[in-house]
Amino acid sequence: MTDAAEQQSDVLVVFGITGDLAHKMTLPSLYRLEAANRLDCPIIGVAREDRSAEDLRRTLREAVHAVEQQVDAEALERLAARLDYLHGDFADPALYQSLAERLRDAGRPLFYLEIPPSLFADVVGHLADAGLTRDARVLVEKPFGHDAASARELDRRLHSLLREQQILRIDHFLGKQPVLDLAYLRFANTLLAPVWSREHIESVQITLAEDFGVEDRGSFYDAVGALRDVVQNHLLQVLALVTMEAPRGADADALWDAKVEVLRAVADADPAHAVRAQYEGYQQVPGVGDGSGTETYVALRLEIRNERWQGVPILIRAGKALATTVTEVRLVYRHPETRAPLDVPAHAAANQLILTIDPDPAMRLRLLSKAADGTGSRDVHLELPFAAELGKPPAPYERLLHDALTGDRALFSREDAVEETWRILQPLIEKPPAVVPYQRGSWGPADADALLPTGQTWHNQDDSGDDGRSSDGDTAHGGGGGA
Secondary structure (H helix, E strand, O other): OOHHOOOOEEEEEOOOOHHHHHHHHHHHHHHHHHHHHOOOEEEEEOOOOOHHHHHHHHHHHHHHHOOOOOOOHHHHHHHHHHHHEOOOOOOHHHHHHHHHOOOOOOOOOOEEEEOOOOHHHHHHHHHOOOOOOOOOOOEOOOOOOOOOOHHHHHHHHHHHHOOOHHHEEEEEEHHHHHHHHHHHHHOOOOOEEEEEEEOOEEEEHHHHEEOOOOOOOOHHHOOOHHHHHHHHHHHHHHHHHHHHOOOOOHHHHHHHHHHHHHHOOOOOOHHHHHEEEEEHHHHHHHOOOOOOOOOOEEEEEEEEEOOOOOOOEEEEEEEEEEOEEEEEEEEEEEOOOOOOOOOOOOOOOOOOOEEEEEEEEEEEEEEEEEOOOOHHHHHHEEEEEEEHOOOOOOOOOHHHHHHHHOOOOOOOOOOHHHHHHHHHHHHHHHOOOOOEEOOOOOOOOOOHHHHOOOOOOOOOOOOOOOOEEEOOOEOOOOOOOOO
């Protein structure tokens, strides 16, 4: 077998192309690649609906115009000309025979499975039976299982048909520019690298907050919950980048080796150090089961048992219907041992390095400075807005689709990393803490405050964007209240 992972795909086949993900993400991302002259292969959409290729092209135009302020009509029509469509039952071998006929001149297909994970192995099995997987890559969407056992079983079934190098597990968070910048911030800057350890850092706080609720996704979300939806994949991958040692090489495997090494050092989550909560009104959302115990908020404290991070609380929280929408990483630094003879109050805010991932990517340093009028200190922020300073980056799906087509595996989750993230969270899945309520528009339940060591606090970004500071410059405390 040739090493398909090192070669350009010559056709893209999207299973589930009539779905919501394709309409919102895949089709617009393919248009951006086409407009940037970075797409040069035909695309075949596969779905159950009995539609024509022209129907799919019409859907493409609608999807692109819905998200793009300015559309390059010529690029859009070039992309439309690349599109073809095939419909059928995913369980019917005849569908795959028809697909094989369409692919008779293709040597290195990329199959993108935008379908329920329960169908992954069956679809790949049918592709293999039709002789279509020999030099193919298969791109699969999260979730990769729903617990440790199901993740291992999914990998076992896929690996009975494919090599690990042929499997691309997509997590769009790994395609976000601020996440990509983490390694550069840490290892390319003499200013930051020496102070990225327990000697200087009091806590690491990772937050994914959304100011909207489940809305019309009740039936989907009620079977998943916040822990599986964003913590197991997105936030633990971010945690690995924040805390890993420097990769020993520049290739994809060296990066993943460094991530897996630190994930293996993360102790199993302790249910006593976790909070699950549900916003008031969630159970009235259509599709949510009566008396549902699904969490719309989760907070947990983790421990990394290695020399760099021993004793530093790793705090993660994620939730819906919170005070604002923000995804960020905060390194909260220890106070200097002495500030004498400076006029700095004992309760002065701690230095922080804040990496905002969404909605406005930026890095901010929170420091203390002497006030201009000479009366004590002031809390000041030095900010690097990434878009303004570095230019607009590709959208995550645009970047990841291009990488998948070209065989660059660096940003696709590796099997052992996925298994480690499930291992970390498995105690919370087996013995989940009882769900407590919280108010919409808050920062979650007050119970989350108890996760922090004495004297430490959650650091919130409030709706006004002033980073939760009160009028005298102090940090607003508490995970449960508003900012």
